[in-house]
Amino acid sequence: MQTQTAATDAGSTAREYLAGIKIVDADTHVSEWHDLWTSRATPKFKDRVPQIREVNGAATWFIDDSVLSSGSGFCAIMRDGSKTHGTGFRHLGLNEVHPGSYDVRERLNHMDKEGVWGQIAYSNLLGFGGQKSMLVDPELRLVSTQILNDAMAEMQADSGNRIYPMAMLPWWDVKLAAAEAERCADMGLRGVNMNSDPHTHGLPHLGDTYWDALWEVCVDRSLPVNFHIGASDESMTWRGSGLWPGHNDEIELAYGSLMLFVGNLRVIANILLSRFLERHPTLKIVSVESGAGWVPFMLEGLDYQMAEAYGVEPKVSMEDIFRRQIYACSWFERKNIVQTMRQIGADNLMFETDFPHPTCLYPDALDYMTTALAEMTADERHKVFGGNAVKIYNLG
Secondary structure (H helix, E strand, O other): OHHHHHHHOOOOOHHHHOOOOOOEEEEEEEOOOOOOOOOOOOOOOOOOOOEEEEEOOEEEEEEOOEEEEOOOOOOOEEOOOOEOOOOHHHHOOHHHEOHHHOOHHHHHHHHHHHOOOEEEEEEOOOOOOOHHHHHOOHHHHHHHHHHHHHHHHHHHHHOOOOEEEOEEOOOOOHHHHHHHHHHHHHOOOOOEEOOOOHHHHOOOOOOOHHHHHHHHHHHHOOOOEEEEOOOOHHHOOOOOOOOOOOOOHHHHHHHHHHHHHHHHHHHHHHHHHHOHHHOOOOOOEEEEOOOOOHHHHHHHHHHHHHHHHHOOOOOOOHHHHHHHHEEEEEOOOOOOHHHHHHHHOHHHEEEOOOOOOOOOOOOOHHHHOHHHHHHOOHHHHHHHHHHHHHHHOOOO
16 A cells, blocks of 8 residues: 555655645744843843843853853854855854744745744753753743743744744743643643753652652643753753764764764653653653654664563563654654654654754755655655644644
8 A cells, every 4th residue: 555655656746745734843943032031021130031242242142141152043044045054053143044033924934935834843042951041040040931931922822823832841840840831831832841851950850750740730731741852961062972082063063963862862761761651641752853763773672671671571562652652753864764654653753844953954845855755655644744743732
C-alpha cells in the first residue's frame, strides 16, 4: 500500500502531497522586541527587567546588571529575505533581521507564503528552559517570566490563534510553576516549556513526586510539557563540551548544535527511566528541535540494558510508554525519516522548521521534504505535518 502510494504520487510537488492538510510547524522562535518587558513592567521593576542597553555601540540585552545576550535579533534571516550562515547571526540587531521574527503581521505573511497554517513558538532570551533567569533574584525572575507569558498570550491572540507560544514556567518553585501553568492556560496558551535539570539547583529531579502538583495541572488543563534542546544549565552554550581543540567558530557551532540532540536523548532517557509517566499516564511530553533518528536506537537500547540490569523484561516497555506519551519534532532529516517515523509511530512525530534560527528550513521548507513526502501515505502526511500537533496542543 505504501509503495503503491509513493509510485502513484511520483513527480508531485510538496504542496500537492500536502493539499488539504492544516500544516502546523511544531517548532519556531520569537525574537523578543525591545520594549517587551519595559512597556509592561511596574515602576518598581522597569529598570531591572530585560531591556536593551548600548555597550560599545552595540545593542545588548540585560536583566538587572547581568548581560543576557550581545545580540538582539536571534534570527539568521536577514531583512531582505536572504539567510546568513555561521555564527554572525549572534551579533545581528533586531532592525537587521526578518520582521517576521517578531512582528505578528509579517510572521503571518511568511507563514502564508510558506503554506503553513499554524506555528508552535518558543522565546529565546531567558533561555529555552528559562535557565538564564537564574542570574537574578527570585522576585525579578518571576516578574520577568510572567511579563513574557503575558506578551506571548497577546501575540497568540493578535495572530488570530495561528501562532502558539509555549509558556515559560518559574520552575525553581513547583507551587509557582503550577500556578503559572494555570494562569497561562486561562490566557489561552496551549503548552508549557520546562527546564530539564532543576536538580542542578538543589531541587528534586523531575521524576520525584515533588513535581506531581505541576504534572497534575498540566494533565487537568491539557498542557503538553515541552523540553526544547538547550533548555537547562547543562546547555548554557551552543558549543557544548568535548570538541577537540583548535577548531574555528563555525565547526564549534556545528558540533555544539549536533550534541544538543544528544542532550535531549539524555533527558528523554531519564524521563523514561524515572517512570513518573506511569503515575501520570495522560501527561504529554514533547522533545523539541531534537530530531528523531536517535529515538528507535534509544528505545531499543533502554529496554535491552534494563533487561540485562535486572535479568527480567520490564512489564511495560520503554517503547510502549514513548508511543503513549512522548513526541519528537524533526526538520532536517529526510533520508531516513520515513523509516524512523514507522519505527516510533506516525502518531509520535511532528514536522518543524526552526524558523528563523540558523539551522532552519528556509526558504521553501515544505519543498525540502518532497522526497520524504513521496514515501509517506496520505494518513502519515496528515499526522506528521499537522494532525499530531493539532491533537497534542489542542488547536481545535
